[in-house]
Amino acid sequence: MGGIRLRAHHLLCIHGFRGQGYSPLFVANMARLVDRLGASPETPVRIVSGADDVCSACPHMSDGMCNRPDQSVDEIDLRVRAALGFDEDHTGSWSSILDTIRDRIDPFRLEDVCSGCRWLDLDYCTTGLTELADLSATDD
Secondary structure (H helix, E strand, C coil): CCCEEEECCHHHHHHHCCCCCCCHHHHHHHHHHHHHHHHCCCCEEEEECCCCCCHHHCCCEECCEECCCCCCHHHHHHHHHHHHCCCCCCEEEHHHHHHHHHHHCCHHHCHHHHCCCCCHHHCHHHHHHHHHHHHHHHHC
16 A cells, blocks of 8 residues: 655644544545554655645645635644654654654644644644553553
8 A cells, every 4th residue: 555645734633533524525534544544553654735635535625725714724734844843745654753743742732833723622632642642651
């Protein structure tokens, strides 16, 4: 199987996914990606700008652009990439990206990188990233 293409902010959204989304097709696609990454942590992931494998099923996509009002996903992508120290087109295994997320993202300070995201106030990502950090602590 080939790799997965993800925008930088989706690296964090994956941990907050709780079976909700913009449409049934979007939810099914996101669930498939989350399951695939969970089952195969060595899956190659390439960081992209613009539409990715999550966006491919989003009803807000048009001509490769996100048309959701009041949300600048490009700005969030830039902040997340900077926080992780990733250049555009960074490629690594999902497990190596998880290590970087654990090391560089504070689940209780997501507003630093995710300000403007409509999902932030639900605390799904905070919970998911805290669980990721807790899993790391039990592996040591």
